[in-house]
Amino acid sequence: MQISSRFSVAVHILLCVEVFKNEYKVTSDFIAGSVGTNPVIIRKIMGKLKKAGLIEALAGTGGTYLLKKPEDITLLDIAQAVDLFEEDRLFGFHEAPNPNCPVGRSIHGVLDLHMAGAQTAMEESLAGVTLADLLNRCNR
Amino acid sequence: MQISSRFSVAVHILLCVEVFKNEYKVTSDFIAGSVGTNPVIIRKIMGKLKKAGLIEALAGTGGTYLLKKPEDITLLDIAQAVDLFEEDRLFGFHEAPNPNCPVGRSIHGVLDLHMAGAQTAMEESLAGVTLADLLNRCNR
DNA sequence: ATATGCTGTAACCGAGATGGTTGCTTCATA
DNA sequence: TATGAAGCAACCATCTCGGTTACAGCATAT
Numbered sequence: 001m002q003i004s005s006r007f008s009v010a011v012h013i014l015l016c017v018e019v020f021k022n023e024y025k026v027t028s029d030f031i032a033g034s035v036g037t038n039p040v041i042i043r044k045i046m047g048k049l050k051k052a053g054l055i056e057a058l059a060g061t062g063g064t065y066l067l068k069k070p071e072d073i074t075l076l077d078i079a080q081a082v083d084l085f086e087e088d089r090l091f092g093f094h095e096a097p098n099p100n101c102p103v104g105r106s107i108h109g110v111l112d113l114h115m116a117g118a119q120t121a122m123e124e125s126l127a128g129v130t131l132a133d134l135l136n137r138c139n140r
Numbered sequence: 141m142q143i144s145s146r147f148s149v150a151v152h153i154l155l156c157v158e159v160f161k162n163e164y165k166v167t168s169d170f171i172a173g174s175v176g177t178n179p180v181i182i183r184k185i186m187g188k189l190k191k192a193g194l195i196e197a198l199a200g201t202g203g204t205y206l207l208k209k210p211e212d213i214t215l216l217d218i219a220q221a222v223d224l225f226e227e228d229r230l231f232g233f234h235e236a237p238n239p240n241c242p243v244g245r246s247i248h249g250v251l252d253l254h255m256a257g258a259q260t261a262m263e264e265s266l267a268g269v270t271l272a273d274l275l276n277r278c279n280r
Numbered sequence: 281a282t283a284t285g286c287t288g289t290a291a292c293c294g295a296g297a298t299g300g301t302t303g304c305t306t307c308a309t310a
Numbered sequence: 311t312a313t314g315a316a317g318c319a320a321c322c323a324t325c326t327c328g329g330t331t332a333c334a335g336c337a338t339a340t
Contacts, residue, residue, distance in 0.1 A: 001144050001224055001326085004298070005232040011251060012234065015243045027315060034244045036236030038300055043317065060308030062315040075254060084141055092145040094152065094328095096176030103155045103278060104174045110277045111151060114215060118265040125261035129254045137250045138243060141297085144327070167286060178329055183288065200337030202286040234299095 006082045009035055010045050014078065014131055015138055017055060017064050025063045045082060052081030071132035076123050078131075090122070091115040146222045149175055150185050154218065154271055155278060157195060157204050165203045185222060192221030211272035216263050218271075230262070231255040 016031045024030060028046065032039040046064065049055045054073060057064045066073070079085070093111075098104035156171045164170060168186065172179040186204065189195045194213060197204045206213070219225070233251075237244035 002232040003230055004141050005234045006298090007231060008233045008247070008251060008255075012237065012243065012247050015247065016241075019243055025315095028317095029315080034238045034241040035234055036238050036244070037234065039315095040301070040317095041299065043315095047317075057316065058308080059306075059316055060314085062308090075258075090143055091147065092142040093148045094145045094175055094177065097152065098174045098176050101156075101174040103152060103159055104176070106278050107148070107152050107155065110274050111148060114266070114269045114274075115148075117269075118215075118262045121265035122258045122262040125258040126254070129257075134250050134254075138246050146327090165286095169286080179286095180289090180330070181328065183286095187288070197287065198337085199287055199335080200285085202337090 003084060004082075006045055007079055007084050009037070009041070010049060010078050010082045011075070011131075011134070013042060013046060013049065014054065014066065014073065015134060017066055018070055018131065018135060019138060021065060027062045027064075048082050049078075052077070054078070054081055069132075070135055071130050073131040074127045075129045076126040079123075079126055085119065089115075090119040143224060144222075146185055147219055147224050149177070149181070150189060150218050150222045151215070151271075151274070153182060153186060153189065154194065154206065154213065155274060157206055158210055158271070158275060159278060161205060167202045167204075188222050189218075192217070194218070194221055209272075210275055211270050213271040214267045215269045216267040219263075219266055225259065229255075230259040 012035050013031055016034055017026050020026050020030070028039040028042040031042045035042065046055065046057060050057060053067055054077065055064050056067050093108065093115075097107050152175050153171055156174050157166050160166050160170070168179040168182040172182045175182065186195065186197060190197060193207055194217065195204055196207050233248065233255075237247050239245050
């Protein structure tokens with residue numbers, strides 16, 4: 001089990017958009033070259049980033065720019081933008097515990113709390129890092 | 141993207157083993173009835189729990205018991221036992237960032253640290269809960 | 281010694297997600 | 311009007327997952 005690489009790609013996209021904004025027209029083709037994948041993959045992920053209000057793409061003319069300042073975009077914002085945690089529940093749960101069994105009856109109530117806690121811990125960690133932090137360490 | 145229900149099932153199994161140890165012979169069939177799935181699924185997951193040294197199953201005669209005290213088994217132990225985090229890396233990463241691009245060249249070094257931090261935050265949260273904590277709240 | 285009941289595997293299966301790819305439409309600018 | 315790019319939709323192969331059937335191995339009860 002591994003979290004989709006959509007997340008790392010999304011971060012890569014945002015970094016490219018910001019780093020090269022004055023040098024190149026940052027197209028999906030351009031980014032695909034840096035990420036090492038297909039332009040359509042980039043566009044699909046950019047679509048999600050757009051829906052989340054993080055970037056704007058210029059239809060027709062091409063090119064992309066950030067809608068927020070790098071210091072106002074956290075890794076958590078990015079993770080949520082690309083649906084990293086399905087329906088806000090990182091942990092899956094078996095569907096049909098037996099209500100006639102004491103354990104089956106209570107497992108959900110007992111575990112949910114701790115699963116949510118673990119997820120929150122992770123989210124808070126991601127929320128503590130901004131795109132600006134990454135840009136600083138992105139040597140050119 | 142969601143973490144496999146193997147984890148919640150594994151917790152369910154361990155709870156059953158402990159809760160019913162004096163009342164029933166806890167077989168994979170018995171547990172499957174409580175979890176609401178197939179006995180083979182239970183046996184597969186029990187196999188992982190066994191490998192991790194958490195439980196012992198009696199071949200031939202049937203029945204299962206814990207090898208550690210419930211207060212010495214954390215949710216993190218269980219998560220690791222069932223391979224919840226593949227190769228210890230929860231976050232996936234795109235394979236082929238372009239080394240000729242400044243961003244592609246540095247993204248791994250820049251992001252890995254924060255991904256590991258997020259995973260650690262989650263693991264620490266899980267490590268703070270033991271099976272005994274759950275047993276207390278498992279009404280009978 | 282034999283039958284029984286359970287564990288432990290192996291071999292499948294269908295469903296869903298993932299990353300990838302092609303092809304087409306839409307749109308703004310040169 | 312031609313060009314280059316975004317934005318879709320439709321596929322595709324591959325993986326993983328939960329599930330299922332089938333069978334071999336083993337310890338106890340009869």
